[in-house]
Amino acid sequence: GQNIDQPTEMTATEGAIVQINCTYQTSGFNGLFWYQQHAGEAPTFLSYNVLDGLEEKGRFSSFLSRSKGYSYLLLKELQMKDSASYLCAVRDQDYKLSFGAGTTVTVRA
Amino acid sequence: EPEVTQTPSHQVTQMGQEVILRCVPISNHLYFYWYRQILGQKVEFLVSFYNNEISEKSEIFDDQFSVERPDGSNFTLKIRSTKLEDSAMYFCASSDSREYSYEQYFGPGTRLTVT
Numbered sequence: 613g614q615n616i617d618q619p620t621e622m623t624a625t626e627g628a629i630v631q632i633n634c635t636y637q638t639s640g641f642n643g644l645f646w647y648q649q650h651a652g653e654a655p656t657f658l659s660y661n662v663l664d665g666l667e668e669k670g671r672f673s674s675f676l677s678r679s680k681g682y683s684y685l686l687l688k689e690l691q692m693k694d695s696a697s698y699l700c701a702v703r704d705q706d707y708k709l710s711f712g713a714g715t716t717v718t719v720r721a
Numbered sequence: 722e723p724e725v726t727q728t729p730s731h732q733v734t735q736m737g738q739e740v741i742l743r744c745v746p747i748s749n750h751l752y753f754y755w756y757r758q759i760l761g762q763k764v765e766f767l768v769s770f771y772n773n774e775i776s777e778k779s780e781i782f783d784d785q786f787s788v789e790r791p792d793g794s795n796f797t798l799k800i801r802s803t804k805l806e807d808s809a810m811y812f813c814a815s816s817d818s819r820e821y822s823y824e825q826y827f828g829p830g831t832r833l834t835v836t
C-alpha cells in the first residue's frame with residue numbers, strides 16, 4: 613500500500629514562494645503527480661515526475677527524489693487564485709493513484 | 722478543450738436505495754476511473770476500467786459497487802444499497818494511457834448524500 617504525508621496547511625503572501633513537501637512509502641512506484649483542487653471542485657493536473665530531479669512548468673516546479681521517497685511542489689510568484697488544496701499522488705505498479713490528504717495553501721494580500 | 726462530464730451534480734437518496742452515477746469520459750480516452758472524496762478527507766481510488774472490464778479495484782469497492790460502460794460514451798458507477806457512509810463526492814476520471822505522464826482528467830464530481 614501507499615503512505616503519503618504532506619503538511620495540512622500553509623500560508624504565504626501574494627508574490628512570495630511556497631514549497632509543499634510530500635513524503636511517501638510505497639510498495640511499488642510508477643510516478644508522482646501533483647494536483648490542485650479548489651474547494652468543491654475536481655482535482656486538476658499540475659505536474660508529473662517519474663525520474664529524479666526538477667520539472668518546471670511556468671510558475672510551478674516539482675522535484676522528486678525516489679531514493680528518499682520525497683517530492684516537493686514549488687509555487688512561485690503566488691497569486692490569490694493559487695489559494696487551493698494541493699494533492700500529492702503516487703501511482704503504483706498497478707497504475708492506481710493514491711492521494712495524500714492535501715495541503716491547503718492560503719495566499720494573503 | 723475536451724472535458725469529462727458527470728451527472729447529476731448532486732444526488733440525494735435514502736439509505737438502502739440504489740443509485741447510478743453517470744460519467745462521459747473524454748471521447749478518445751481508453752482508461753476510466755472512479756474516485757470518492759468524503760467531505761474533508763482525501764481522494765480515494767475506487768476502481769479502474771479498461772477494455773470493458775475492471776483492471777484494478779480498491780478494498781472500498783465491494784459487492785455493493787459495480788461499473789459499466791453501457792455504450793460507447795457513458796461510464797457508470799452503481800451502488801446497489803446505499804449506506805450513510807457512502808455520502809461523498811464521487812469523481813470520474815479518464816486518461817488515454819496509463820503510461821508515463823498521461824494524467825487522469827477528472828470530472829466535476831457528483832455529490833451523493835445518503836439520508
